Amino acid sequence: MRLPHFLRLVTGQLPEDNPFGIVAEFDNPGALLHAAEAVRKAGYRAFDVHSPFPIHGMDEAMGVRRTILPFLVLGGGLTGCVGALAMQIWMMAYDYPLVISGKPLMSIPAYIPVTFELTILLSGFAAVGSMLFLNFLPMLYHPLFKHEPFRKATDNAFFLSIEARDKQFDVEGTRSLLESIGGRNITLLEP
Amino acid sequence: MAVAHTNPPLQQAPPDEPLVAGGHDFASATETVSRVAESRTPKGWYVAFAIAVTFLGVLAVVISYLLWEGVGVWGVNNPVGWGWAIVNFVWWIGIGHAGTLISAILFLFRQKWRTSINRFAEAMTIFAVACAGIFPGIHVGRVWVAYWLFPIPNQMGIWPQFRSPLLWDVFAVSTYATISVLFWYVGMVPDLATLRDRAKTPLRRIAYGIFALGWRGSHRHWHVYEVAYLVLAGVSTPLVLSVHSVVSFDFAVSVLPGWHTTIFPPYFVDGAIFSGFAMVMTLMIPARQWFGLKDFVTLRHLENMNKILLATGMIVGYAYSTEFFIAWYSGNLYERFTFIHRALGPYAWAYWIMISCNVISPQLFWFRRLRRSIPVMFVVSIFVNIGMWFERYVIVVTSLASDFLPSSWDYFSPTLIDVLTYLGSFGLFFTLFLLFLRFLPVLALAEIKAIMPQAHAHHGHEPAHAGHATE
Numbered sequence: 001m002r003l004p005h006f007l008r009l010v011t012g013q014l015p016e017d018n019p020f021g022i023v024a025e026f027d028n029p030g031a032l033l034h035a036a037e038a039v040r041k042a043g044y045r046a047f048d049v050h051s052p053f054p055i056h057g058m059d060e061a062m063g064v065r066r067t068i069l070p071f072l073v074l075g076g077g078l079t080g081c082v083g084a085l086a087m088q089i090w091m092m093a094y095d096y097p098l099v100i101s102g103k104p105l106m107s108i109p110a111y112i113p114v115t116f117e118l119t120i121l122l123s124g125f126a127a128v129g130s131m132l133f134l135n136f137l138p139m140l141y142h143p144l145f146k147h148e149p150f151r152k153a154t155d156n157a158f159f160l161s162i163e164a165r166d167k168q169f170d171v172e173g174t175r176s177l178l179e180s181i182g183g184r185n186i187t188l189l190e191p
Numbered sequence: 192m193a194v195a196h197t198n199p200p201l202q203q204a205p206p207d208e209p210l211v212a213g214g215h216d217f218a219s220a221t222e223t224v225s226r227v228a229e230s231r232t233p234k235g236w237y238v239a240f241a242i243a244v245t246f247l248g249v250l251a252v253v254i255s256y257l258l259w260e261g262v263g264v265w266g267v268n269n270p271v272g273w274g275w276a277i278v279n280f281v282w283w284i285g286i287g288h289a290g291t292l293i294s295a296i297l298f299l300f301r302q303k304w305r306t307s308i309n310r311f312a313e314a315m316t317i318f319a320v321a322c323a324g325i326f327p328g329i330h331v332g333r334v335w336v337a338y339w340l341f342p343i344p345n346q347m348g349i350w351p352q353f354r355s356p357l358l359w360d361v362f363a364v365s366t367y368a369t370i371s372v373l374f375w376y377v378g379m380v381p382d383l384a385t386l387r388d389r390a391k392t393p394l395r396r397i398a399y400g401i402f403a404l405g406w407r408g409s410h411r412h413w414h415v416y417e418v419a420y421l422v423l424a425g426v427s428t429p430l431v432l433s434v435h436s437v438v439s440f441d442f443a444v445s446v447l448p449g450w451h452t453t454i455f456p457p458y459f460v461d462g463a464i465f466s467g468f469a470m471v472m473t474l475m476i477p478a479r480q481w482f483g484l485k486d487f488v489t490l491r492h493l494e495n496m497n498k499i500l501l502a503t504g505m506i507v508g509y510a511y512s513t514e515f516f517i518a519w520y521s522g523n524l525y526e527r528f529t530f531i532h533r534a535l536g537p538y539a540w541a542y543w544i545m546i547s548c549n550v551i552s553p554q555l556f557w558f559r560r561l562r563r564s565i566p567v568m569f570v571v572s573i574f575v576n577i578g579m580w581f582e583r584y585v586i587v588v589t590s591l592a593s594d595f596l597p598s599s600w601d602y603f604s605p606t607l608i609d610v611l612t613y614l615g616s617f618g619l620f621f622t623l624f625l626l627f628l629r630f631l632p633v634l635a636l637a638e639i640k641a642i643m644p645q646a647h648a649h650h651g652h653e654p655a656h657a658g659h660a661t662e
Contacts, residue, residue: 028645029646029648030647030648030649033648036410048410048411049409049410050408050409050410051408051410052217052221052636053413053637053640053641053646054410054416054417055410055646056648058410058413058414058648059410062410062411064410064411064414067418069418069419070418073422073426077426087342088353091342091350092350092353096350098349098352100352107354110354111353111354113359113437113440114358114359114362116429117362117433117437118362120370120427120429120430120433121366121369121370123422123426124369124370124373124423127373127419127422130415130419131377131416131418131419134415135409135412135415137404137405138401138404139405140400140404140405141405142405150407151388151389154384154385154406154408155217155218155385155388155389156216156218159408
């Protein structure tokens, strides 16, 4: 079975002489935005930009599609809601019915607060879990981490990386494209 | 600082002060914030930490004594079964609410000034909820069966009572604690990556590296991350409103005069936000001084918080007067007695401390000069903390001490153990807080950078001006 790219990466199944990709540095958020646009227009798909904060307008520049995360959260929330109601009704009215202060066994209004809280709780778990899952995090190893200047990506530097798995990728051509759009410190990354 | 307009008569308001002062660029912002967690530990920190841990030790001792001896070591007596433990619980959980308000509600309202204070306030939330959680836990008496609060199958085959507000409280508070931790941690991941990338020693690199989850600032990640953060803010907003509403149900669903009112949920939520903002001020004013964060937490931030204190303080005052009005207007003798008893009876001292601190002291903030004066706002924030504690004291104790039957009335006096338990909870709070200040990114660095003018992709294509980042 062919593993997804990132799993082949972390399990060392990429051949040693096969580069991971190429990375270039840009001066500021505006330059990075234009670079991302140029790279997308040149036909690249397996590329990414790295910045210390999210850059407004980058979704369109890179052509990032809207994430499905909200639907996963909806699923979590519905599970919490239905699960909490079912749990309370089963426990209070079927498994061990107890009449308290003459209230009906199925006192739905009294079950609303717990239902509400568990809806929120499972939505929150779904939001965080989906974020990690969709982003393949935690991923403690990545070829970019071996690139010394990349440490500034969480400080004040802006990078664009193009992966070798992209069909368009070719070391010389990609390098000259990055040069032509103002990339600096262009480096080939080992896996 | 704003340009000093002398007497501006009905003209266009001057542009807002910048949210980040001192002409910082991205690198200097990183440097200023990271330095707090990276520089040599200041001597003052050790002193403060030693004091905090001492009080934490006191808490451990008095709780052990309580478990050994029973709840009789507290001042609780026959009519007043809920003493300081419940007062402290409501007080601490209320303080937490400001953190969620700042991080979630102000986020949804696109209040960019929140970025400088949200990390700090969220940390305060979590530690305050930790303190709050202790009190009902030890108040149940037989702590070793506290797991009966959760729907865990047990040998009796019985389930917790889901029609009881006390059980709703268990779910509300534990959900609140969990979601607050998630929200705080998710917000911190990019900043932990900053600390990882700046780490000088392998230990720091590995420790921050693990908690940073391998964050590499990828925009494909940022996209999902931002949506997840927005969703978390969206679910936290109704959550924070529900938590103190549920806390107020503990009172309002009972039949005691002074408790059985429909005003309680909004009144409690507002009081919670009020007290929480006061606590943020109390902590923030010294911290920005000591850690050199004045460029990020500017007078404008503090002034905004003071305005919220004024507004929420007025709402609290309004709630106090509405309670009184309804006590008279309802024609209910017991209700009317309870309120006259609160203001003029044996607990009048507590009632008037509450009124002076919560309703009168924030009125100073009508004046711009006082709103922007550090000593004034610090003192008022302390007053509000005190006043809000007494509000809960008045609510919990007066209604219980003198209910329907005069023959069962009694006066409540705390014991030394009550006082030490309360002081000990500060030990827990400040121990956690000092550890946070020492080891974690104290300001939301990635968010602050995103609101700096340079972060705008078209920055430099147009003349920069002071209000640029604030829209």
